[in-house]
Amino acid sequence: MDETSAGAENSLAVPIEAHGERVVEWRQSQRGGSREDRMLRHTTVSLPPKIADFSPKIPSSIAMRTDAALTAITQLDSSYGHHLASLSSLLLRAESVASSKIEHIEASLEDFAKASHGEKSNASATSMVASAKALNSLITSVDDGCPISLSNILTAHRTLMADDTSEARYAGRLRDMQNWIGGSDYSPRNAMYVPPPPVTVKDYLDDLLEFANRDDVPALAQAAVAHAQFESIHPFTDGNGRIGRVLINTILRRRGVTTKVVVPLASALVAKKEAYFDVLSAYREGDAGPIIRAFAQAARTSARESVASAQRLAELPQLWIDMYRGVSGKSPRAGSAASEILDVLRTMPFFTREDVEDVLGGATSSIYSAIEKLAEAGILRALTDRKRRQIWCAGAVIDELEDLGHRIASQTVTDPDWQTIHRQVIDEIQRQTHERWTKTNGILAEVARSDVMRNALSGPPLSAEAQARISESLRLPDAVRANLDSFLISQNLRNILAPTAVSESTRQYRDPSVDISEPLQKPFSDLGSRLTRQTRLPEAVAQILRASDSQENPRSSRAEGNGVMHTDDGGTTADQNDEGTADSRCDEHG
Structure with missing residues (x-):
């Protein structure tokens, strides 16, 4: 740019x-x-x-x-x-x-x-x-x-x-x-x-x-x-x-x-x-x-x-009168059931005969006859076939509602302005992501170059238990763990930083006698703290979280938008x- x-x-x-x-x-x-879901310990x-x-x-x-x-x-x-x-x-x-x-x-x-x-x-x-x-x-x-x-x-x-x-x-x-x-x-x-x-x-x-x-x-x-x-x-x-x-x-x-x-x-x-x-x-x-x-x-x-749409709605009453006249040869008489239904049709585009009776009053037979006449004129259309509480709609209003959505879409x-907004957003998110990745890469490289880490990584393979303890102490941000291949670090370090759930079939190839020492665990703990600190933590929110740290973490979960739920009552x-x-x-x- x-x-x-x-x-x-x-x-x-x-x-x-x-x-x-x-x-x-x-x-x-x-x-x-999956096993990765079940073994997840931090987010x-x-x-x-x-x-x-x-x-x-x-x-x-x-x-x-x-x-x-x-x-x-x-x-x-x-x-x-x-x-x-x-x-x-x-x-x-x-x-x-x-x-x-x-x-x-x-x-x-x-x-x-x-x-x-x-x-x-x-x-x-x-x-x-x-x-x-x-x-x-x-x-x-x-x-x-x-x-x-x-x-x-x-x-x-x-x-x-x-x-x-x-x-x-x-x-x-x-x-x-x-x-x-x-x-x-x-x-x-x-x-x-x-x-x-x-x-x-x-x-x-x-x-x-x-x-x-x-x-x-x-x-x-x-x-x-x-x-x-x-x-x-x-x-x-x-x-x-x-x-x-x-x-x-x-x-x-x-x-x-x-x-x-x-x-x-x-x-x-x-x-x-x-x-x-x-x-x-x-x-x-x-x-x-x-x-x-x-x-x-x-x-x-x-x-x-x-x-x-408002202008089209304003034109509907005259259009409906013309449609009615085309079938009956005359306009609906003032005060008739047909005329009164047309008066409320824009505000009540979906209704049953019982709805109209409640709103307008009048004889059931005259209302039923008016609905039939309006349907014959193409003003109303039936949405159900049942006799009792049959649902009717004003076709022109439904059509206008659909057309409004299509026109806006x-x-x-x-709209070129939308395209400009979106392009600039993508460019800025990419720039910020690159900046964050560069900073994170520097932290990882610095830790990897330390003597204690170099010595640890050049030693025998770590046991699964040792890797699990490293993972517990590390608390690696999800975005870092999910993109380890993007960072300039050794394969040994990448393997340790990756999710540490080890299957039973893999355990036999590890040396169970090799345990993680305190000098190795501390650099990983420090690394996790530094990677987390490079993100922003609003102080007002931090106060709430510090106050809640002594409470038991809620043992429940919810996946938004997919209908899958694991939850406690409450x-x-x-x-x-x-x-x-x-x-x-x-x-x-x-």
Whole structure:
């Protein structure tokens, strides 16, 4: 990269303290997976900084983008008067569907409509409906100036996970176990990311909420940073991504950027999933700029296309009247059941005959006749064949919902700004990785050159027991152990640093009489300390971990996103966690 481009990239950075790391003990609570999973004794957890007092220094070029995005959102929220109710309903569904797709939860909108009326044959659709309810629950909890509270976050999570049979017992509870993302299903071996220990989660969330409830941070930057921090904390056993994305619109609503609508940012993020995950990685490496820029692009595109959907929704009543006239030869009579159904159709695009009776009243026979006539005109279509509680939908509204997601995705995929953001993030992560590897390589080489280490490595082969004790004293960071082939060290040292689980068939080739001496064990212990110290450890987090060192390490595990779980009972409920800072007017939302 030349100096000009490097300067341009640096000018887009929003520095934030990088995540720290700590090597902690690990034990499976239930056996499973490979031998490497079962023998894993340590893992490296990530430790985000505290952000309650973080004030992002946003470069003017990024500030211009966020201002443009906020202008687009404000126009979306304020320009459509009586159409906002139907638009809000549409956009909430769009955001819930797209957010679920990021988690590989796929279902058609017709299945979504069925699930919203109690049909649970499609688990993915049921999950999408739960996501919509959770989104609405948390966003409306900040109406009337109420703060974002932990109690309401836990309520939203309980709503999200209540119908998930594998997760219902953890719904609305902070995790009391170590989870991880990627890698093995049975241990954090080779995980892409290991969140902080469970003992730190409550304190982290209190800090996050202090930041999220501030009014002196640019709103879109605040939403981006809060979301990234939430994903880094990963406070739940499952559902972290969806609740974390709900937090985005909740902050925009609390700050008054929106008053009615939900901005479907997830429709853009699902189209750029790889870039989305990489800007989260950039945040963890110490730069909030990429995720703020990505959110600005996603918000501007989503708001612009949502305006187009609002305009199309505004045109639907006349289109429906024309379709009705084409079948019956005349417009629906004012006050008739058909006319009244058309009046509520945009705000109630999925319904049963019983739903309409509850909303409109009137004779069952006239409502049934009106539904049949509207279906004949192509305005309504049946989603089920049953006679009782048959589900109907407004085809044009469902079609617009699908089209909105496709338009946002199409605009995002071809957006050159997204490509620029992603390319710069990759370049910066590669630069930081090279810098870290160079530093680590120097530490390994220095230790390998010491007289005591050279003498030890030139001696007889170590026994399996000796290697195990070296491994216990070393506490080598996972990233180092997984990339030993990248370091300029001798093969003997590489063999000792590698995972030390030795099979029974290998033990016979070792000399059991050769034991590890204190002069050899100490250099390895010192090496582990130096390799760990070269990473960052936020002092506020270190204090919590030091206080918990005397406690028993939680004997449980959780693999995020794969449905495999080894866990003890327990958890933290909403009642146990809410600090009671909200007033009684706000408490009723929770």
